[in-house]
Amino acid sequence: MRLLVCPPRYFRVDYVINPWMTEQIGRVDGELARKQWGELMESLSREASLLEIEPSACSPDMCFTANAGLAASDRVVPARFRMPERSREEGFFERWFVRSGFEVFRLPGDEAFEGEGDALFQPGDGLLWAGHGERSRHATHDELGRIFDVEVVSLGLVDSRFYHLDTCLAPLPGGRLIYYPGAFDEASKHAIESRIAPERRLAVEEDDAVGFACNLLRLGDRIFLNRASPKLRRALARWGFETFERPVGEFLKAGGGVKCLSMMLDQPET
Numbered sequence: 647m648r649l650l651v652c653p654p655r656y657f658r659v660d661y662v663i664n665p666w667m668t669e670q671i672g673r674v675d676g677e678l679a680r681k682q683w684g685e686l687m688e689s690l691s692r693e694a695s696l697l698e699i700e701p702s703a704c705s706p707d708m709c710f711t712a713n714a715g716l717a718a719s720d721r722v723v724p725a726r727f728r729m730p731e732r733s734r735e736e737g738f739f740e741r742w743f744v745r746s747g748f749e750v751f752r753l754p755g756d757e758a759f760e761g762e763g764d765a766l767f768q769p770g771d772g773l774l775w776a777g778h779g780e781r782s783r784h785a786t787h788d789e790l791g792r793i794f795d796v797e798v799v800s801l802g803l804v805d806s807r808f809y810h811l812d813t814c815l816a817p818l819p820g821g822r823l824i825y826y827p828g829a830f831d832e833a834s835k836h837a838i839e840s841r842i843a844p845e846r847r848l849a850v851e852e853d854d855a856v857g858f859a860c861n862l863l864r865l866g867d868r869i870f871l872n873r874a875s876p877k878l879r880r881a882l883a884r885w886g887f888e889t890f891e892r893p894v895g896e897f898l899k900a901g902g903g904v905k906c907l908s909m910m911l912d913q914p915e916t
């Protein structure tokens with residue numbers, strides 16, 4: 647498993663494009679952020695190969711590589727950011743994908759698509775959960791389905807704290823997932839609940855959701871996340887996962903957790 651990551655050398659909160667960033671301008675402790683990132687990467691590097699892209703001084707959010715694009719089977723759809731504050735990142739990421747040998751599929755038109763932040767494969771199931779309503783546009787979903795040859799289930803996001811799908815839903819192998827129901831419109835909750843049997847889905851409580859527990863990275867049977875309640879950890883343990891807290895509080899000030907700090911360059915079969 648390869649992960650794309652970007653050192654947070656220039657990470658800071660310079661603008662407000664999600665509710666977490668409100669009143670955080672200039673408040674990031676850069677040294678602490680780099681320490682938190684380093685400790686997370688240290689753990690991830692034991693489970694996956696980390697490929698680094700050079701950060702750009704003009705793009706303080708570039709460390710959130712989950713938004714670089716969506717990749718599977720050496721194909722990648724690069725992001726087109728909704729937010730002008732982040733659009734400069736597109737070129738850096740796209741050039742990196744080309745240089746790294748990916749077949750690049752640019753979405754037609756000019757609708758926004760913020761990469762893996764809003765599109766998550768259900769492992770081994772030929773299904774892609776795709777978010778819209780806050781950042782990515784619904785209109786991009788069909789094309790994603792064609793490029794990756796999967797069924798796409800579109801999910802409407804309605805709580806601006808959970809503006810990317812990866813902040814409120816995490817697919818897990820064995821047809822399982824965890825999600826925060828309050829982040830979705832009624833039809834989308836129904837779409838999730840009609841596809842995933844009750845014993846295979848876990849609705850997290852608000853306290854876990856705001857601690858970015860759904861923003862998890864699963865590597866094998868290990869789950870890395872910012873923070874999880876004992877109840878959530880026990881539930882994940884019953885499903886066979888060991889949970890590791892890797893606090894990334896400085897990044898939460900920008901609205902990103904553990905998952906946002908990496909992009910999967912390969913999709914696990916199971």
Ligand code: ARG
Nearest residue numbers: 664710712763810900902906
């Ligand atoms: N400040 C960034 C933004 O609002 C955070 C991105 C977090 N990424 C994610 N995949 N949820 O775009």
